[in-house]
Amino acid sequence: MADARHFEHQYLDLLRRVWEQGDERRDRTGVGTRSLFGPTMRFPLKDGAVPLFTTKRVAWKTAAREMLWFLTGDTNIRALVAQKVHIWTDWPLDRYRRETGEDVDRDAFESRILDDDDFAAAWGDLGPVYGKQWVDWDTYEPVGDGLFRRGPGINQIAALVDGLRNNPTSRRLLFTGWNVAQLDGMALPPCHMTYQFHVAGKRLSCMLWQRSCDLGLGFPFNAFSAALLTAMLAQQSDLEPGELVWSGGDAHVYLNHEHLVTELLRREPRSVPRLELLRRPPSIFDYTIEDFAVHDYDPHPHIAAPVAV
Template identity: 70%
Template sequence: MRTAESQYLDLVRRVWEGGVERGDRTGTGTRALFGETMKFDLSDGTVPILTTKRVFWKTAVREMIWFLSGDRNIRKLVAQGVHIWTDWPLARFNSETGSGLDRAAFEARILADDDFAGQWGDLGPVYGAQWRHWPQYVEGEDGRFTRDANGIDQIAALVHGLKNNPYSRRHIFTGWNVAELDQMALPPCHMMYQYFVSGNTLSGILYQRSCDLGLGFAFNIFEAALLLRMLAQQCDLLPGEITWMGADCHLYLNHEHLVTEQLSRAPQDFPRLEIVRRPEDMFGYAIEDFVVTGYDPHPAIAAPVAV
């Protein structure tokens, strides 16, 4: 049965069977294709959560809310049982200190020790920091430029633009700050978003420079759709279509079991997402505001993360 998810499974199959085998930063190795596109209709209330394996969508919602807060430290994620960002600061800690802490012990120290969390839980100016606090410098009376503490809030500016100048071609935000890439635990993979208003309908594009199809894509596409739904609600618009554009679309060589199992499963129709409360602004959402119904996926498939 062909479903919206079938286009994703088709891409996974093409990458695994015909992708170019390449080395990569992690030393794991990948098979990759370059320049792929998918489209998902959100107008009927459905949301792209993969059904051929269980996606822990509440974890993805918590990550998106964390992005929108502008935070750059894993502590608030860890406090909610979200572990998806822990591997990078843990690897840095063990490398720089010679320690051999496992994830559980590291996260326990993050939660218990303010100073430890401040030093080792910080990821650098990653996604949320760029979305909400893009660096801005102001000139003082002495002619010197100093960094403004708040910076440029790209999300607030986006909402303002959608409300007040809906047909602009500049409804864009990005995390790709060239000057700060080397300070980030991981430079942004989902790096640029753009939006388009047609009548009373909002559509969007997510451009990814790099996409881990086995693990990352499931969160990337759901969060892009989630964000579009939140923006539409805040701007009194209806959700339209989310277009996903991937540059380096890859599968890790050690994910063969994931690929084989997932491609053997029949996809179902996507579930529905309801936002049950409208907060005052984009930054007031809570996990309880989101309800997903009709989600009956195949079991989760465990696979290692390449750090």
Template identity: 75%
Template sequence: MFSPAHYEQPYLDLLRRVWETGNERHDRTGVGTRSLFGATMRFSLADNAVPLLTTKRIAWKTAAREMLWFLTGSTNIRPLVADKVHIWTDWPLDRYRRATGEEIDRDTFEARILTDDAFAEEWGDLGPVYGKQWVDWPRYEAADVPGLYRRGTGHNQIAALVDSLRTNPASRRHIFTGWNVDELDRMALPPCHMTYQFHVSEGKLSGMLWQRSCDLGLGFAFNVFSASLLIAMLAQQCDLEPGELIWSGGDVHVYMNHAHLVEEQLARTPEGAPKLSLLRRPATIFDYGIDDIAVTDYAPQAHIAAPVAV
């Protein structure tokens, strides 16, 4: 009897292919990678399915809190640190160490972020990263002086997307992006998961995520869960059902210091079928909280620790 492959198997196959055949490259972090260019995977989201990796434990609540933070438009790590989310701390911490020469540890740095308003404002800001572009893309209008422009009310791409999905579902313009070329040099990290497009068919909402850069060992698992969560929230807000997530990566890579992660993960067999549920329908997509999100039937294998390249 034919048994379809587990939804995680295409990811494991790609991980093996990148590690065994990828081009070895020097990168901005100095760590080095093995890289392939151009990959695509598809994941069904029907019946509350969610593509959480099962061959290692994924901190899905951390990924969910990050997505909710993006939707606030915040660019400061303080709300994340307050929620015990540390995934963005390394970038401002590295900037602080370079600027001051102080070899402060992460815990001490985060404690100052939480307790010192001025310190948080100066050192906790990441520049106009993801959420700023998503909900407050800069928009300019003519000033009173001919030839001059002033900053107007920012463009909320997410609110516009929800409205478009509700009022013009057949549109081919259900898109938002974080790739603001004029502000890239002010960002702690230019957007990796940079462009999203959505498609409505037969009452179902599908989404495509295009990543210019994907850390296959660490980042990918967060990216696909977050994208699936976003599709679920958008679908609920627009009286649709989640359909499919199509993930596409440009530079898909594995860091050279992740050899142990690759070997251990590829030795494991994926199993299980976790479910993602939204427990409440808030007034807008900006009003979800972590308690509105539930994952069930998730019994992953042990976490595999690996360093983040900054």
């Protein structure tokens, strides 16, 4: 008999509510969604608990590699493609097809990204997306006559770690990717846009505000990534993970994901996975994929579904 207290049931309940009660609407992609506004979920992180969903296999190493890529400040897909991470390729590929008229497939496009420096620079860059804002937020200094030059970038993540270590009761322990002045230059404005942290005793909790959430495909990645980042920050700050609080603005399911929703709601959650950090690197920026292990993960099979670009 399934344990009704399994952390994944709140996700499945929300998925059902959105599909059955959500407002059906056209969206930017043209695919259409059903949407609810303002849901919240809470996931325990104590003792290695992690919201890694089991009703379909989640490629957690892909999510971890993406998080490590964000922390480098890189905005070009080349480093991801080199690791066989394809989750950001659709946006530059779509732009390439539109602007050149060449109907190249993903594999050929990625091969050119890897093999051709100039092609990668021209077509692989996503604009000032997540990592740029997280670790190198632009500043500008006046130089006279109404002119400005770029000043030193702001590393929000480094500042956050310093705050967690030295001022843990601050109400300003947060970072954001929502740089209004640069949104138009981004391949995709940040969906998981603002992270705030709270220290109670020795427990570090994270609240993630997500303005737009694809519940079928995106959310399982977002939840695991936020939990992973919280564990990394806790380790770097001599704290322990506490809780992940997720709050969504437009939480939606795409209309062409009906098969995904139907199959997920047929399945029962299985194991309760556990995340382990295998070492403590010198800084938050020095983790590698080999530093993470997940135990007791026994998911149902993957369910394929299209990405709306």
